[in-house]
Amino acid sequence: MQLSAPSETESGARPVRIGVFGGTFDPPHIGHLVTAINVRYALSLDRVLLVVANEPWQKVGSRTLSSAKDRLAMVQAAVAAEEGIEASDIELQRGGPSYTVDTLQALRTLEPNSELFLILGGDAAAGLDSWERPDEVAKYCQIIVVDRPGVLSEVPPGFTAERVAVPRLEVSSTDLRQRAATAAPLQHLIPEPVISLISQLGLYGDEQ
Numbered sequence: 001m002q003l004s005a006p007s008e009t010e011s012g013a014r015p016v017r018i019g020v021f022g023g024t025f026d027p028p029h030i031g032h033l034v035t036a037i038n039v040r041y042a043l044s045l046d047r048v049l050l051v052v053a054n055e056p057w058q059k060v061g062s063r064t065l066s067s068a069k070d071r072l073a074m075v076q077a078a079v080a081a082e083e084g085i086e087a088s089d090i091e092l093q094r095g096g097p098s099y100t101v102d103t104l105q106a107l108r109t110l111e112p113n114s115e116l117f118l119i120l121g122g123d124a125a126a127g128l129d130s131w132e133r134p135d136e137v138a139k140y141c142q143i144i145v146v147d148r149p150g151v152l153s154e155v156p157p158g159f160t161a162e163r164v165a166v167p168r169l170e171v172s173s174t175d176l177r178q179r180a181a182t183a184a185p186l187q188h189l190i191p192e193p194v195i196s197l198i199s200q201l202g203l204y205g206d207e208q
């Protein structure tokens with residue numbers, strides 16, 4: 001499977017190549033942005049969507065999540081200056097638990113002449129088989145995996161993925177929430193407009 005060369009449809013129109021990078025983004029950070037920007041470059045994608053989970057059902061109950069609205073606002077602030085990288089509210093619009101398979105299906109309907117590339121960090125890739133209707137996911141997209149420091153990124157049996165090398169950044173939202181709570185520096189780990197928004201919205205003050 002050749003991913004780097006954009007293909008042509010029978011009508012001759014080149015399909016729009018869309019990267020779909022889903023997450024909780026609580027908060028978005030440079031690991032997300034560097035991944036989105038570099039996968040876009042490596043695969044000649046037209047756009048990469050940072051798809052904000054409305055209800056990240058695998059995380060619900062494990063900790064207090066910021067509201068979907070606040071997480072979307074942070075992602076919008078994070079990508080505002082980035083060409084070809086967009087915040088997507090498609091899962092907030094749909095409501096309820098956020099299943100990637102539904103999002104891929106909806107994007108195919110919205111953009112019939114498109115090729116979808118699902119971008120996953122290694123930890124997300126390893127858990128693919130725990131998702132809703134995992135068999136269907138691969139029907140709608142090509143799966144792209146990026147390595148994350150300290151994570152063995154194998155896709156479960158039955159899935160085929162292409163690996164894209166991006167600069168590895170050892171940063172996570174979990175660590176950043178803790179940094180925010182202890183007033184440790186966030187500069188250069190989180191885009192500046194997002195840092196302002198975090199303090200404006202009063203997020204992460206009581207994180208343990």
Ligand code: ATP
Nearest residue numbers: 022023024025031120121122124169171172173174
């Ligand atoms: P948390 O620590 O709260 O789980 P996170 O940093 O893992 O947050 P998520 O919103 O859970 O961020 O992740 C969204 C997507 O981004 C996942 O596919 C995840 O693997 C990927 N990702 C997160 N951080 C990085 C990073 N530093 N490098 C590459 N991919 C990353």
Ligand code: MG
Nearest residue numbers: 024123172173
């Ligand atoms: Mg995560």
